[in-house]
Structure formats: structure tokens, C-alpha cells
Amino acid sequence: MSPMRETFLATTERIIDADPDVAVVLADISAAQLAGAARRHPDRVINVGIREQLLVSAGAGLALAGLRPIVHTFPSFLVERAFEQIKLDFSHQEVGGVLVSWGASYDMSTAGRTHQAPGDVALIDSLPGWTVHVPGHPAEAERLLLESIPGDGRVYLRLSAQENASPQLGVGFTRLRSGSSGVVVAVGPVLDRVLRATAGLDVTVLYASTIRPFDGAGLRAAVLSASASVVLVEPYLAGTSAFWVAEALSDVPHRLRSLGVRRDVEIRSYGGIADHDLAHGLDAGSLGLSIRDFLGE
Numbered sequence: 462m463s464p465m466r467e468t469f470l471a472t473t474e475r476i477i478d479a480d481p482d483v484a485v486v487l488a489d490i491s492a493a494q495l496a497g498a499a500r501r502h503p504d505r506v507i508n509v510g511i512r513e514q515l516l517v518s519a520g521a522g523l524a525l526a527g528l529r530p531i532v533h534t535f536p537s538f539l540v541e542r543a544f545e546q547i548k549l550d551f552s553h554q555e556v557g558g559v560l561v562s563w564g565a566s567y568d569m570s571t572a573g574r575t576h577q578a579p580g581d582v583a584l585i586d587s588l589p590g591w592t593v594h595v596p597g598h599p600a601e602a603e604r605l606l607l608e609s610i611p612g613d614g615r616v617y618l619r620l621s622a623q624e625n626a627s628p629q630l631g632v633g634f635t636r637l638r639s640g641s642s643g644v645v646v647a648v649g650p651v652l653d654r655v656l657r658a659t660a661g662l663d664v665t666v667l668y669a670s671t672i673r674p675f676d677g678a679g680l681r682a683a684v685l686s687a688s689a690s691v692v693l694v695e696p697y698l699a700g701t702s703a704f705w706v707a708e709a710l711s712d713v714p715h716r717l718r719s720l721g722v723r724r725d726v727e728i729r730s731y732g733g734i735a736d737h738d739l740a741h742g743l744d745a746g747s748l749g750l751s752i753r754d755f756l757g758e
Contacts, residue, residue: 463622466563468599470494472606473531477502483529483610488516490534491563517543517560521550524558529610535569536562536578536619544584552588557613561606565621565650566697566722567737574729579722583701585617586673592616593673595649595696600628601670621696623650623734629668634679640664643690643756644683646706648672651696651743658748662758672702677709689715692752696743698722718755720748 470491476483477498484505485495492499492508499506505528509515513534520532532539539562540547551558566579585591592614596602602620609616629635629652637656640663647655647668659666665687669676672695684691689710695701699721706717720742728740738744742751752758 463563463568463620463624464599465596465602465620465622465624466491468603469533469561469563469606469618469620472603473533474498476531476607476610477505480529480610481505482527483531484520484523485531485533486516486520486523488513488534488538490538513538513543514546517546518550520558520560521546521554521556524551524556524613525554529613530558531561532558533561533563535564535576536581537564537576540581540584540617541578547585548588551615552590557615559606559609559616559618561618561620563620563622565619565623567728568622568734570734570737571731573731574727579698582617582619582672582695582697586701588615590615591673592671594618594671596620596670597625597649597652597668598628599624601630604630605670619649619697621650623696625650625653629670631668633671633676634667634669634683636665636679636683637668638664638666639687640666641687642758643688643692643752644680645692645752646680646694646702648693648695648702651694651748654738654743654745654748655694657745658752662752662756664752664756675702675705675709677705680706680709681713684710684713684715689713690718690756691715692718692720692755694743694748695719695721699724716755718751720751 700719
């Protein structure tokens with residue numbers, strides 16, 4: 462089990478033990494790891510089985526009853542399969558909850574297309590009022606989960622098997638490098654690859670683990686102090702945040718290159734995560750070539 466997923470489960474168990482207003486809804490995934498919490502709190506740790514639409518609807522029902530639900534399974538089942546329930550039961554009814562996925566775009570690459578969901582953030586992004594966290598390190602995942610529990614907001618927390626070597630615990634965009642030739646935005650677990658890809662380049666590197674709301678002011682400040690050439694590197698569908706870049710820079714002439722999971726083709730080959738990174742141009746070498754080509758380096 463990945464460190465980020467282990468951190469999420471351990472933190473969730475602590476939350477359940479400490480806060481009687483929090484409930485967890487599962488669809489078999491991670492039920493074994495939370496079996497102890499389920500024995501201690503059988504009314505607040507609920508496993509609906511492999512019924513993902515019910516998973517989401519049950520979470521919304523708990524929210525209507527006054528509880529703060531954590532709803533968890535793989536992203537292809539949580540977001541894609543149950544999107545209608547997210548749209549109607551959470552968004553349309555204006556109730557809050559914390560949807561937590563693990564598996565990201567192709568973390569379970571050898572399980573095939575059924576377990577891949579590079580479009581999950583784009584789907585959530587079609588609904589107003591959602592906060593979207595994409596942590597790049599277990600410590601970030603723990604902090605973002607704990608910060609998501611108070612209140613009644615709608616939160617999507619996207620966990621991954623891929624992670625960076627060190628956490629970045631800032632709010633909004635964190636500037637890790639400053640340069641004058643362009644601004645490179647790295648989201649979540651692609652940061653280390655972006656840092657390797659931009660080594661030796663005169664660019665500003667921004668990092669975010671929270672991508673919605675989008676820190677338009679942070680991007681704008683970086684562009685105005687550097688260059689209006691922006692490279693957006695996201696670990697899901699390429700260009701998912703392009704609209705928000707355009708909004709932030711609506712009065713600033715700029716160029717944008719969006720890098721992420723490819724839109725032009727479905728990768729049907731089996732292989733590990735690194736093989737899929739290479740196929741989508743998200744390995745450090747491919748990112749370096751794309752960024753240098755765009756910036757004319």
C-alpha cells in the first residue's frame with residue numbers, strides 16, 4: 462500500500478475516534494484497513510459494498526442528517542461511475558462532504574482501463590463550489606484531510622501512489638524557483654519531475670497541492686515579474702486548469718502550454734506507472750523536451 466494511502470487511512474481512523482460528527486462511507490475498498498474503526502463505531506463506518514452510486518448517495522444522506530461524511534474509493538468508481546450522484550446529491554442539494562480517491566490517473570496501470578481516471582478533476586471542475594486538493598506527499602495529504610473536516614464545504618481529495626521527496630505545506634502557489642524566461646506550474650506529484658526537467662532553465666517554478674480554488678493572483682504575480690509564457694503540468698487530463706489560467710491572465714497577453722495525460726489518444730498498452738508516464742510525456746525527460754521546445758531554449 463502506498464504511503465499516501467496509508468497516511469489517509471491512519472488519519473481517518475484518528476478522526477473517527479475523535480470526532481462523533483464524522484462518518485466514513487466505503488465501497489469495499491479500504492474496508493479491511495478500517496475494520497477496527499468499524500467495530501468501535503459501527504454506526505459511523507459504513508461499507509455499502511461495490512455499489513458506488515449508493516456510496517455517494519449515502520454520504521450525501523449522512524450530510525443531510527448533520528454528519529460530515531468522508532466518502533472513499535478509487536477515482537474511476539467514485540467520480541466517473543457515480544458522477545450523477547455527486548452532481549445531484551451533493552452539488553444540487555448543496556450539502557458538503559469530503560470525497561477521497563486513491564489511484565489517480567493510472568496508478569493501477571496493470572488493472573486496465575476500468576481502474577484509470579485521468580478525467581476525474583475535469584468532471585469535478587464542471588460543478589461549482591468544489592475545493593480540489595491534489596497532494597504530492599503524504600504529509601500534504603494528512604494536512605489537507607484534517608483541514609477539510611471542519612465546516613460544510615464540498616471537497617475532492619485526490620491521492621496518488623506517486624509522490625515527491627519532500628512536502629510543500631504552503632497555501633496557494635508556492636514559488637520554488639524564480640526566473641525570467643517563463644513560468645512553470647507543477648500540480649501535486651509531478652513536482653519532482655518538473656524540477657528535474659527545468660534544471661538549468663531560467664524559469665519560475667510554482668507548486669500547488671490545492672488547485673481549486675485556483676490561485677489566480679499567485680500566477681498573475683509570477684507572470685508579471687517574469688514572462689507571459691506559462692507551462693501548466695498537471696497529473697491528470699492535459700489542460701484541465703487552462704480555463705483558470707486564461708481567467709487569471711485575461712488582460713495579459715500570454716502563451717500557454719498544457720501538459721498532462723494525453724487527450725488525443727487512449728493508451729491501450731499495459732505497463733507500470735513509469736511506462737504510462739513516458740507514454741503521456743510526463744516523465745522528467747519528456748517534460749524537459751516539451752518545456753524547452755515551448756520556451757525556445
